[in-house]
Amino acid sequence: MNVESKIAERVKEVPPSGIRKFFDIASEMEGVISLGVGEPDFVTPWNVREACIYSLEKGMTYYTSNWGMPELRKAISCYLSRRFGLEYNPKNEILVTVGASEAIDLALRAILNPDDEVLIPDPSYVAYMPCVRFAGAKAVAVECRPEDEFRLTPDKLEQKITPKTKALILPYPNNPTxxxxxxxxxEAIAQVLRRTDxxxxxxxxxxxxxxxxxxxSIASLPDMKERTVVINGFSKAFAMTGWRLGYAAGHPALIGAMVKIHQYTTLCAPIMAQVAAIEALRKGFEDGFASVEYMVKQYNMRRKVMVNGFREIGLECYEPKGAFYVFPSIKKTGMTSEEFCEKLLLDQKVAVVPGTAFGASGEGFIRCSYAYSIDNINEAIKRIGNFLKKIL
Known part of the structure; x- marks a missing residue:
């Protein structure tokens, strides 16, 4: 039996993640400095870890509601209101998921039919297009240009809308830019969307x-809440990547459809992670999210070091205003993004991600994360500078 022939065509057509290739190579080399992994280098705060440990000691190892623990949904509702002015009913407008990634997948599968189109700003996170294809729909890239600071513009959006357009993924702050x-x-984007469904x-x-x-959040703008599913989670802001806990907030009909898929495929998010998230939000409400603010200050310092460092070695570098990535241009080298990253890794033992991993508009750029120590950032930039001296 030829098992390979039994794999679904839509799965075969999706290439492996463009991020993993370089880190598989880097993992087998000694002395590599990686600027590639998109996760905080901070440990989950002790009070959050302790809450999880205590829940295990109490024997909290059972299923929760498909929707997530009521206490957590109430805390998320309060958080969204306080931090972003978003009002959602925790009873039927908030779903707790296994990471924000599951929430994105559920949202797409809940609304997409064959031949539907989903607009995706390009470049953006590697998982969006594959998730759309796995749902049997068509992903349509919308170019975001460096001269627009990689923002989605209304003219570019409007050019891509067709009668088949079902959804727009709006990934801001943006990974990788x-x-x-x-x-x-x-508001400019909303003006276009309000004329559509x-x-x-x-x-x-x-x-x-x-x-x-x-x-x-675009959901906070007039007439946009009903048509928007807000996806968020605990990975980045609370240094909880491995806990795999996210959530979706939106119209009861949309969230209800997502719950239907969730209950048959995942059932519920792990109770230990949910207990930890409750503590993360409780402490945040108590101290004004001091741990979050501390991380942001540290990232901001590293952001400035990295942007200035790339400019000093001669690479054009747009100043990012969010997330923890920079997206410098390597067009002056004459190399493709993938060629540059491969040669840099082999010559200087620095691992970065080719911009094309995030879409065709990423050609000529590389993604570098500053969720690393200042020493590693400075050493990596020094090595990249040495590489540039060899090839220019």
């Missing part, structure tokens, strides 16, 4: 990680 959307930017899937996992101004 670090771009954000201001209130004015979002397009659903917005707003991935706001980096909402707490902005520099100079607070994140604004």
């Amino acid at each position: 670090g771009a954000i959307m201001t209130m004015e930017d979002l 397009i659903i917005v899937i707003s991935d706001e996992i980096y909402a707490e990680l902005t520099y100079g101004q607070r994140h604004v």
Whole structure:
């Protein structure tokens, strides 16, 4: 029996993640400095870990509601209201998921039919297009240009809308570019969307990680809440990547459809992670989210070091306003993004991600994370500078 022939065509057509290739190579080399992994280098705060340990000691090892623990949903509702001015009923408008990734997948599967189209800003997170394809629909890239600071513009959006357009994924603050959307930017997009029946899937996992101004959710704009599913989680802001806990907030009909898929495929998020998340929010309400603010200050310092470092070695580098990535241009080298990353890794033992891993518009760029120590950042930039001297 030829097992390979039994694999679904839509799965075969999706290539492996463009991020993993370089880190599989790097993992077998000694002395490599990686600027590639998109996760905080902070440990989950002790009070959060302790809450999880205590829950295990009490024997809390059972299923929760498909929707998530009521106490956690109430805390998420309060958090969204206090931090971003979003009002959601915890009873039927909030679903707790296994990471924000599951929430994105559920939202897409809940609304998509064959031949539907989903608009995705390009470049953006590697999982969006595969998730759309796995749902049997078509992913349509919307170019975001460096001259627009990688923001989604209304003219680019409008050019891609067709009668088949079902949804728009709005991933800001953005991975990989670090771009954000201001209130004015979002209102311009909303003016286009209000003339349509397009659903917005707003991935706001980096909402707490902005520099100079607070994140604004498109769901907070007039007439946009009903058509928007807000996706968020605990991975980035609370240094809880391995806990795999996210959530979706939106119209009861949309969230209800997502719960239907969730209950048959995942059932519920792990109770220990939910207990930990309750503690993370409880402490945040108590101390004004001091641990979050501390991380943001540290990231901001590293952000400035990395941006200035790339500019000093001769690479054009847009200043990111959110997340923890920079997206410098390597076009002056004449190499493709993938070629540059491969040669840099072999020559200088620095691992970065080719911009093309995030879409065709990422050609000519590399993604570098500053969720690393200042020493590692400085050493990596020094090595990249040495590499540039050899090839230019």
